[in-house]
Amino acid sequence: MFSEGSIPDWWPTLLALVAITSTLYTLWQLGGFRELLREAGARLALLAATFACVPHLFRRRRWFLHQLFLAGVMNLHVVGFVGLFIGMIISLQTGIELARFGQQDQIGPLVAAGMAREMGPFITAIILASTFGSALAAEMGTMAVSDELTALEVMSIDRVSLLILPRVAALAIICPLLTVVCDMIGILGGGFVANAQLGVGWNLYLDSAFAALSGLGDTIPFPKDVYTGLFKSFCFGILIAIVSCQSGSEARGGALGVGRATSRAVRDSAIGIIVANYFLTWVFYGGAS
Amino acid sequence: MSERNVVVRMRDVHKSFSGVSILAGLSFELERGKCLGIMGGSGTGKSVALRHVIGLMKPDSGVVEVAGDDLAALDRKGLAAMRRRMGYVFQEGALINWLTVAENLALPLKENTKLSPSEIDQKVQEKLALVRIPDAGAKYPTEISGGMKKRVGIARALITDPALILYDEPNAGLDPEISRSINRLMRDVSEELGVSSLVVEHRVDCLRTVADEVLFLYKGQALVHEPTESFFRPKNTRLREFLGVDAADAQSPDQASS
Numbered sequence A: 001m002f003s004e005g006s007i008p009d010w011w012p013t014l015l016a017l018v019a020i021t022s023t024l025y026t027l028w029q030l031g032g033f034r035e036l037l038r039e040a041g042a043r044l045a046l047l048a049a050t051f052a053c054v055p056h057l058f059r060r061r062r063w064f065l066h067q068l069f070l071a072g073v074m075n076l077h078v079v080g081f082v083g084l085f086i087g088m089i090i091s092l093q094t095g096i097e098l099a100r101f102g103q104q105d106q107i108g109p110l111v112a113a114g115m116a117r118e119m120g121p122f123i124t125a126i127i128l129a130s131t132f133g134s135a136l137a138a139e140m141g142t143m144a145v146s147d148e149l150t151a152l153e154v155m156s157i158d159r160v161s162l163l164i165l166p167r168v169a170a171l172a173i174i175c176p177l178l179t180v181v182c183d184m185i186g187i188l189g190g191g192f193v194a195n196a197q198l199g200v201g202w203n204l205y206l207d208s209a210f211a212a213l214s215g216l217g218d219t220i221p222f223p224k225d226v227y228t229g230l231f232k233s234f235c236f237g238i239l240i241a242i243v244s245c246q247s248g249s250e251a252r253g254g255a256l257g258v259g260r261a262t263s264r265a266v267r268d269s270a271i272g273i274i275v276a277n278y279f280l281t282w283v284f285y286g287g288a289s
Numbered sequence B: 001m002s003e004r005n006v007v008v009r010m011r012d013v014h015k016s017f018s019g020v021s022i023l024a025g026l027s028f029e030l031e032r033g034k035c036l037g038i039m040g041g042s043g044t045g046k047s048v049a050l051r052h053v054i055g056l057m058k059p060d061s062g063v064v065e066v067a068g069d070d071l072a073a074l075d076r077k078g079l080a081a082m083r084r085r086m087g088y089v090f091q092e093g094a095l096i097n098w099l100t101v102a103e104n105l106a107l108p109l110k111e112n113t114k115l116s117p118s119e120i121d122q123k124v125q126e127k128l129a130l131v132r133i134p135d136a137g138a139k140y141p142t143e144i145s146g147g148m149k150k151r152v153g154i155a156r157a158l159i160t161d162p163a164l165i166l167y168d169e170p171n172a173g174l175d176p177e178i179s180r181s182i183n184r185l186m187r188d189v190s191e192e193l194g195v196s197s198l199v200v201e202h203r204v205d206c207l208r209t210v211a212d213e214v215l216f217l218y219k220g221q222a223l224v225h226e227p228t229e230s231f232f233r234p235k236n237t238r239l240r241e242f243l244g245v246d247a248a249d250a251q252s253p254d255q256a257s258s
């Protein structure tokens, strides 16, 4: 423990300076504030245009199903694998502390709530952003630099309805589904560690884990930890698709431009997911205390 | 009366990008059924001029008229209707990579018309035959050669039976033999369908084959605009330099005799 005197009084000033410099540096790296606002505006506009096209979804079912397959089946194993280890990490980290107080029976609830509320949606979204989102950006970027998007415009074909809607809809559905997979495997992974390394019985672990998840929400009669997590995933899915498609469509200048657009898409998706995560958590749990 | 025979008219069009002037008072007219070539060095704004004609870019000042309508005065619907009467052949083809050749051709019809699938199919076959690749329908753009992509690009531009077709460097990236066959195809298309065309190209062979008139774009203006025959026997010094006429004189019999 620190005593009062062990923190020098210039310490807060230094901390503030570091915070300010790193914020400025980040803004500068992001290409300036104006560019940030312009991009946010373009993405919101694309989101609105995509929502306006939702009635076309049935007409686009062929491409929608194709994207569903690409986003879901092709990433299933990655999400499962990472989910397993995340569950194991949470279990180990919390388990070691809990075991010191003889509270191993609380590992199940902690892992379950941690996965369902935060880690499942977050990890799934980050994985989808870096695999499927980057592929989306590269695909749209290639179409942009090879004049395919211009060709669509010249032929008066709505690119939002043809290209973007199926991708956004597919990710909006796949992201929650993969989150469920991630949650389940994560809880299982946590169980392995709890059982093998911390000596918690399987029955106790699983019973307490699922009991912890069954607390219903106030307004929606469904386990709150689960539905808030899935709603987050749904938002993340839309965010990844919109950010990736928009960055890709703005690619200019050949393969180099496509590469730049792709890395921008992954970076902005990750930032977006983290920021949105905070606000969604705040909306769902912020007022509860 | 003469008004109706002009398909494209540019009047004193100016356009600059971040302070750099690209078009600086470009004016020309294209008559119905004619083919106008636009020649000029790389980066002189040939593509920019074409993009103005199809409404992808708006002039900073000046007027672009297509079929008598000022493009700037059209709303989105009007512009879409206008574009349906135009075809645009992109430099690299710009075919949609994840659609087959036939699906590429069918796309504008599927999206913008109420034709039945069999009618669409028939039109697609008709256009594929017109560009002399009747069997390519099932292939993907990545599986076909550059020359074939150009043909598909031309077929796609023609799918809505336009009255005006715009070609952006139709010979770019093709060897001389394939270029000649594409140029013959372009001429045949003009003659068989009676469409007007605007061809951006810097290769002499192409414009000699397809163009009725040629315009030399220099510093954002039409420096020379003459019938093809006299265009390639230029008096203008800058154009002579561009074409390398003085070097070519020896090989050209009609030049040698004059």
Ligand SMILES: Nc1ncnc2c1ncn2[C@@H]1O[C@H](COP(=O)(O)OP(=O)(O)O)[C@@H](O)[C@H]1O
Residues within 6 Å of the ligand: B017, B022, B040, B041, B042, B043, B044, B045, B046, B047, B048, B049
């Ligand atoms: N959308 C644009 N934004 C900024 N500059 C452009 C744009 N389009 C073209 N330019 C510039 O205009 C000039 C002419 O381009 P272009 O018409 O493509 O030349 P070309 O005659 O070879 O077809 C180029 O220097 C290019 O950088």
Ligand SMILES: [Mg+2]
Residues within 6 Å of the ligand: B046, B047, B048, B168, B169
């Ligand atoms: Mg060009």
